[in-house]
Amino acid sequence: MxxxxxxxxxxAGLGGLSGATMLAKNGLKVLLLERHNVPGGYATSFVRGRYxxxxxxxxxxxxxxxxxRGGLYRYLEYLGVAAKVEFLIAPHLYRSIFPGLDITLPVGxxxxxxxLCEVFPHESKGLHRFMDRVFGMGRDFxxxxxERGVGNRMSMLFRFPDFFRYLPTIWGQVLNRDVKxxxxxxxxxxxxxxxxxxxxxxxxxxxxxxxxxxxRRGPAFPVGRSxxxxxxxxxxxxxxxxxxxxxxxxxxxxxxxxxxxxxxTDEEEEIRADWVVSNADPVTTCRDxxxxxxxxxxxxxxxxxxxxxxSTVNVYMGVDRSPEKLGLTExxxxxxxxxxxxxxxxxxxxxxxPEALGVTCxxxxxxxxxxxxxxxxxxxxxxxxEPWYEIPPEQYVDTKNRIGDAMITMAEKVFPGLREYTEVVxxxxxLTNMRYAGAMGGxxxxxxxxxxxxxxWRMGHRGxxxxxxxxxxxxxxxxxxxxxxxxxxxAGGAILAKIKKRQEGKLDVP
Amino acid sequence: xxxxxxxxxxDVREYRRVAKNRKALREPGQGTDYTHERFREVVQRVVSxxxxxxxxxxxxxxxxxxxTAKTFCLERVDGPLPPFRAGQYxxxxxxxxxxxxxxxxxxSSAPMAERLELTVRxxxxxxxxxxxxxxxxxxxxxxxTGPAGHFYYEPLIDGQDLVFLAGGSxxxxxxxxxxxxxxxxxxxxxxxxxxxxxxEDVIFLGELEKLAASHSNFTLSLVISxxxxxxxxxxxxxxxxAITQLAGDIKGKTFYVCGPRAMHDFCKATLKExxxxxxxxxxxxxxxxxxxxxxxxxxxGLSGEMVFEVDVAGxxxxxxxxxxxxxxxxxRSGFVVPTLCRSGECSSCRIRLLGGKVFMPTQATLxxxxxxxxxxxxxxxxPIDNLKVKI
Numbered sequence: 001m002x003x004x005x006x007x008x009x010x011x012a013g014l015g016g017l018s019g020a021t022m023l024a025k026n027g028l029k030v031l032l033l034e035r036h037n038v039p040g041g042y043a044t045s046f047v048r049g050r051y052x053x054x055x056x057x058x059x060x061x062x063x064x065x066x067x068x069r070g071g072l073y074r075y076l077e078y079l080g081v082a083a084k085v086e087f088l089i090a091p092h093l094y095r096s097i098f099p100g101l102d103i104t105l106p107v108g109x110x111x112x113x114x115x116l117c118e119v120f121p122h123e124s125k126g127l128h129r130f131m132d133r134v135f136g137m138g139r140d141f142x143x144x145x146x147e148r149g150v151g152n153r154m155s156m157l158f159r160f161p162d163f164f165r166y167l168p169t170i171w172g173q174v175l176n177r178d179v180k181x182x183x184x185x186x187x188x189x190x191x192x193x194x195x196x197x198x199x200x201x202x203x204x205x206x207x208x209x210x211x212x213x214x215x216r217r218g219p220a221f222p223v224g225r226s227x228x229x230x231x232x233x234x235x236x237x238x239x240x241x242x243x244x245x246x247x248x249x250x251x252x253x254x255x256x257x258x259x260x261x262x263x264x265t266d267e268e269e270e271i272r273a274d275w276v277v278s279n280a281d282p283v284t285t286c287r288d289x290x291x292x293x294x295x296x297x298x299x300x301x302x303x304x305x306x307x308x309x310x311s312t313v314n315v316y317m318g319v320d321r322s323p324e325k326l327g328l329t330e331x332x333x334x335x336x337x338x339x340x341x342x343x344x345x346x347x348x349x350x351x352x353x354p355e356a357l358g359v360t361c362x363x364x365x366x367x368x369x370x371x372x373x374x375x376x377x378x379x380x381x382x383x384x385x386e387p388w389y390e391i392p393p394e395q396y397v398d399t400k401n402r403i404g405d406a407m408i409t410m411a412e413k414v415f416p417g418l419r420e421y422t423e424v425v426x427x428x429x430x431l432t433n434m435r436y437a438g439a440m441g442g443x444x445x446x447x448x449x450x451x452x453x454x455x456x457w458r459m460g461h462r463g464x465x466x467x468x469x470x471x472x473x474x475x476x477x478x479x480x481x482x483x484x485x486x487x488x489x490x491a492g493g494a495i496l497a498k499i500k501k502r503q504e505g506k507l508d509v510p
Numbered sequence: 511x512x513x514x515x516x517x518x519x520x521d522v523r524e525y526r527r528v529a530k531n532r533k534a535l536r537e538p539g540q541g542t543d544y545t546h547e548r549f550r551e552v553v554q555r556v557v558s559x560x561x562x563x564x565x566x567x568x569x570x571x572x573x574x575x576x577x578t579a580k581t582f583c584l585e586r587v588d589g590p591l592p593p594f595r596a597g598q599y600x601x602x603x604x605x606x607x608x609x610x611x612x613x614x615x616x617x618s619s620a621p622m623a624e625r626l627e628l629t630v631r632x633x634x635x636x637x638x639x640x641x642x643x644x645x646x647x648x649x650x651x652x653x654x655t656g657p658a659g660h661f662y663y664e665p666l667i668d669g670q671d672l673v674f675l676a677g678g679s680x681x682x683x684x685x686x687x688x689x690x691x692x693x694x695x696x697x698x699x700x701x702x703x704x705x706x707x708x709x710e711d712v713i714f715l716g717e718l719e720k721l722a723a724s725h726s727n728f729t730l731s732l733v734i735s736x737x738x739x740x741x742x743x744x745x746x747x748x749x750x751x752a753i754t755q756l757a758g759d760i761k762g763k764t765f766y767v768c769g770p771r772a773m774h775d776f777c778k779a780t781l782k783e784x785x786x787x788x789x790x791x792x793x794x795x796x797x798x799x800x801x802x803x804x805x806x807x808x809x810x811g812l813s814g815e816m817v818f819e820v821d822v823a824g825x826x827x828x829x830x831x832x833x834x835x836x837x838x839x840x841x842r843s844g845f846v847v848p849t850l851c852r853s854g855e856c857s858s859c860r861i862r863l864l865g866g867k868v869f870m871p872t873q874a875t876l877x878x879x880x881x882x883x884x885x886x887x888x889x890x891x892x893p894i895d896n897l898k899v900k901i
Contacts, residue, residue: 434553
């Protein structure tokens, strides 16, 4: 039996949820397929004993407090998702620890710059100048998005000078001109872990947008963890008339005359639709779901210049002690062995102890996340997925525990007693990410984001076949919670624009 | 020309560098070739080596353990056995009397062993265990999930002094853990307190005694609750006196409890009494309650025999007894719901409750957002009203 939908969305990660909701909001008849029994992809949680752990979210960008709502919040509001979730805003950005330096940075541009200048007075001129560039980029980019397609390309040069100038640049290259003190550079680049590449390689655009977003509106966290956000999307989608099938993936995308026109589900049912939106990674989508022979080879040639981003090793700890007693008063702490981020990055490609660590204690922003007198601590280190492919299965547990052990030891130097009071511990690896989210390499950011694959130049939403669209971290605008949700809006918007054109008779084929 | 103007030129020159860089990577043989064989179904291939979703296991040998318990020695026919952590279980899928259902059983063999062993005890009133113990033959194939569960020795935090409190067939995960300790020569000390109803119910007695005799870091104490006349060993339950006497100083020791629910409740109280901190106790799951209507919070006056209508959204209307997990009623009506622990913890059988009320005992560990959003774990949800659910 074949059924007809306007659109089928494969995968209920945040990109898929957002895209499906966007389309349903605009009146399309949408079917959402998800292989797992819980929606959200990485935006989920799991329970061990009396603790419920957030899987992936450290902090959301561009939500903002009530009087300063950001773009993401406004989008969630438009969909009707925002009304179903409550957000908490952290007072501080992060605490950054290096040998000889321990600095906590506040939210708000003025306070942020004042704190940096207080610690690095000799750099104050350069720091201000650099933050001007960061915020200039933020301002210009917001306008570019808003005024897309207005005027010709050359005029962009004059209308959005900072955007035009820094679009092809690398973060480190811009930063190193303004700021000379390597420690000050490192503190400013601390969010590199959130973007997957070190300052010497990451696109200026992406890290600047990340930093500007957090500094301006503060890091946000949803009450009920990111699963609450995923559930809110799901319920909104269903309320809008969307149909969901959990425990049911798609194992083929049906094509006809070079056009994607439906899927075959894991239950061997063929379902037809005008549009197929894939939240799976593009390689899995085009190789395994569609089949090599049906995809123009040019697609894979273009993909050659994109590389899979890192994955993570996480140590989830339920600790039977109050965060105050452990000294865990900040939501996000970065522990660095030194300020050589290039070396730390090289370490993400092997199976050794990491050189840098994120310590997230959710209780600082969300006190009710665990029972009174306890806290939830998650240690995070970036690690590429590929080295894990080759580990003999019987050595897997020992390997992950060896790395997890080193991470706990590293965190304990700053927070004594952490291990002793731990009641529940769980170590996840790139393979865990692959297992639950199905992402190639367990990548948490889709493809890496050097300038050639930055928010503007990375893979778009239109797939290599007519009718096929991509959402999620692999596509524009990129990796991270906010970008994934925005990718759904962008892909959904592109499909809606095409439908509109068709209705206006500007296109003969859908 | 000012420095800033020079920098501007340098930045704008990057357009060329980026374009050249991208073009070079797209030449044949450069960049990442995603058409290469190593990317074919890469996620599934890599993950299934460690976490297969399903396994087909052939029964190679059946070893009677006691009058009611048997060990099934199994070999995987659809790939190599995956690694697992001693103490984990597999969920065994069966078709009994036309009903497709499943039950989790702890693995009793050590992780590196060539065969996977499950030891099952037939219990009165059971549905799947009697079938396995009485009907399964050598050569039969069992379909199971991959190994799962969180009841294992965790060297990251568990220390080196372990106390195992086993009750009845709850010995099985400990057997795997002890065999693993011996095989890997882990530097840990184990004190096993094994409670059984009668001496003839003790499973693995021979092997346990042998292990205790040949390894100084392992001590065994059997405690019999209904001893025959003239029984010379320890008698009674694993109460505070028995534990403090047999396990010695509790300081630094990690306790593991596996057995029937009554024993769990008893041990929980006992360990609290002797002041073992909660963070030093690990509990294995024990399935749904035998009689949920005795649970605290069960609606007063409601009989477990009461029958309610369940509207499975868009599919059909079924009947379900108050005293039986909703999951079982769904399975009996032919619905396939994914399952794993069947004890309320893993959330595999999570479904959405659209209308009506269910009772969930405290062992159901729901996500906060699921609890608020009306999701339930159907393996430990009991209808106390007419329901509407969505699978």
